[in-house]
Amino acid sequence: MKFEVAGSGCRKCIELEKRVREAVATLGLKAEVEHVYDVSRIVDMGVAYTPALLLDGKVILSGMLPTVEYLVNLIKSKAS
Numbered sequence: 001m002k003f004e005v006a007g008s009g010c011r012k013c014i015e016l017e018k019r020v021r022e023a024v025a026t027l028g029l030k031a032e033v034e035h036v037y038d039v040s041r042i043v044d045m046g047v048a049y050t051p052a053l054l055l056d057g058k059v060i061l062s063g064m065l066p067t068v069e070y071l072v073n074l075i076k077s078k079a080s
Helices: 011-027 039-044 068-079
Strands: 002-006 032-036 052-055 058-062
Touching: 002 011, 011 032, 011 068, 052 068, 058 068
Parallel strands: 002 032
Antiparallel strands: 002 052, 052 058
16 A cells, blocks of 8 residues: 655645554554655646545545545555
């Protein structure tokens, strides 16, 4: 399981990465979390709005900064 946070490094993007790591830890998952800063790579990923979250290469969240609880529920629904 690989999560990618797509964002240029703004405050919201950095906070999303922190919250994703917390949600992954809360769920006890063995997962890789990577922050992608390269704008051309972000565009190639199909991301229109940042911050964005991808799970195994698919955009599951874009243009918002959700709570950890929201992320936990989102990850549960996408991982099953």
